[in-house]
Amino acid sequence: MTSPSPTSSAPGPGAQAPLTVADVAELAARRLPADVLDFVNGGSGDESVQAANRAALDGVRLIPRVLVGTDEASTSGRLVRSAAGMPLAVAPMAYQRLLHPEGELAAARAARAVDVPFVVSTLSSYSVEEIAAVGGTVWFQLYWLRDRDAVLDLVCRAEKAGCEALVVTVDVPLMGRRLRDVRNGFSLPPQVTAANLGPAPDTAAHRREDGRSAVATHTAQAFDPALSWEDLAWLRERTSLPLLVKGVLDPRDAVRAVDAGADGVIVSNHGGRQFAAAVPSVTALPRVVEAVGGRCAVLLDSGVRTGADVLRALALGADGALCGRPLLWGLAMDGEAGARHVLELLRDELRESLLLAGCPDLAAARRLEAVVV
Numbered sequence: 119m120t121s122p123s124p125t126s127s128a129p130g131p132g133a134q135a136p137l138t139v140a141d142v143a144e145l146a147a148r149r150l151p152a153d154v155l156d157f158v159n160g161g162s163g164d165e166s167v168q169a170a171n172r173a174a175l176d177g178v179r180l181i182p183r184v185l186v187g188t189d190e191a192s193t194s195g196r197l198v199r200s201a202a203g204m205p206l207a208v209a210p211m212a213y214q215r216l217l218h219p220e221g222e223l224a225a226a227r228a229a230r231a232v233d234v235p236f237v238v239s240t241l242s243s244y245s246v247e248e249i250a251a252v253g254g255t256v257w258f259q260l261y262w263l264r265d266r267d268a269v270l271d272l273v274c275r276a277e278k279a280g281c282e283a284l285v286v287t288v289d290v291p292l293m294g295r296r297l298r299d300v301r302n303g304f305s306l307p308p309q310v311t312a313a314n315l316g317p318a319p320d321t322a323a324h325r326r327e328d329g330r331s332a333v334a335t336h337t338a339q340a341f342d343p344a345l346s347w348e349d350l351a352w353l354r355e356r357t358s359l360p361l362l363v364k365g366v367l368d369p370r371d372a373v374r375a376v377d378a379g380a381d382g383v384i385v386s387n388h389g390g391r392q393f394a395a396a397v398p399s400v401t402a403l404p405r406v407v408e409a410v411g412g413r414c415a416v417l418l419d420s421g422v423r424t425g426a427d428v429l430r431a432l433a434l435g436a437d438g439a440l441c442g443r444p445l446l447w448g449l450a451m452d453g454e455a456g457a458r459h460v461l462e463l464l465r466d467e468l469r470e471s472l473l474l475a476g477c478p479d480l481a482a483a484r485r486l487e488a489v490v491v
Contacts, residue, residue: 146158161391171389180487194233197438198437200282227252229254236249240272241314244313257362259287261340262341294388303326306323322339361382365387372410422444423441
């Protein structure tokens with residue numbers, strides 16, 4: 119398996135730039151090796167959760183307001199405690215050097231340019247220090263490692279690097295069985311490593327075996343499957359950063375997260391990559407919003423592909439959304455410029471959706487009525 123070369127695959131001079139995230143996805147598919155494309159696009163089991171995420175979002179219809187007396191709409195606001203040019207953050211995603219040699223550095227520069235938070239993965243292929251040095255707003259996503267001292271070290275490094283929030287992913291007691299990776303015997307090339315966990319180019323994630331995902335083998339060795347509420351409380355006592363819990367679908371868990379000191383919950387089914395029978399994230403969102411009753415921020419993750427999806431999340435009570443795979447497609451298409459193009463598409467679509475829905479700002483968007491059809 120080889121990573122893409124640094125040459126651009128963006129449309130040539132005079133060619134039309136991609137008009138939608140779906141257009142970007144098509145260009146990325148032409149660019150990437152088949153096994154890398156499967157690693158990015160694949161889900162767990164029969165991958166039906168991915169389709170369900172999209173169908174559920176499409177089923178949320180909004181009732182627009184009229185005669186609001188403005189031809190402008192502002193997308194700016196705050197996300198948790200961070201200022202943001204729109205209510206969107208770049209979701210944490212591993213090993214972005216698979217998509218482009220500059221990986222997370224290019225994606226973080228794109229996020230900085232569009233003024234949205236960039237969430238650094240524990241499994242990023244550049245270190246949190248290198249990514250934070252790009253500037254902009256950076257959050258850190260934490261997988262719970264078997265070595266608790268290593269967990270605390272990562273948290274301290276994130277704080278020292280200037281990260282503005284900590285995102286604890288709680289839906290990976292083990293990696294969901296991703297059949298595309300199993301069939302491909304997927305493994306990482308030597309130059310792509312989990313930089314936050316050390317520079318070693320030869321780990322279980324790099325050792326190919328037929329009929330096995332090397333990445334799944336590596337995470338099984340590194341992650342602690344017994345993460346509990348007591349661990350979350352332990353972490354809360356050891357960091358002053360805003361704490362978000364990612365992977366919540368049950369409103370009872372959302373309430374427990376708030377009671378444990380979480381500043382926010384991220385309603386997510388891991389983009390369809392974990393529990394193969396999970397409910398679509400947007401279907402779970404309203405009950406989570408109701409359960410926490412405004413005591414913490416609520417963000418939507420999984421399946422967000424358009425600015426209208428962000429507006430749907432706001433109308434259902436969320437404070438914002440996270441977007442993942444589209445940024446990887448943008449990286450594959452044209453590095454930093456491709457990732458930035460994706461974020462600008464989403465921002466422009468959100469602004470247009472706000473205007474068409476009769477919303478001059480995000481507060482008005484949260485007052486829209488949503489109907490599930």
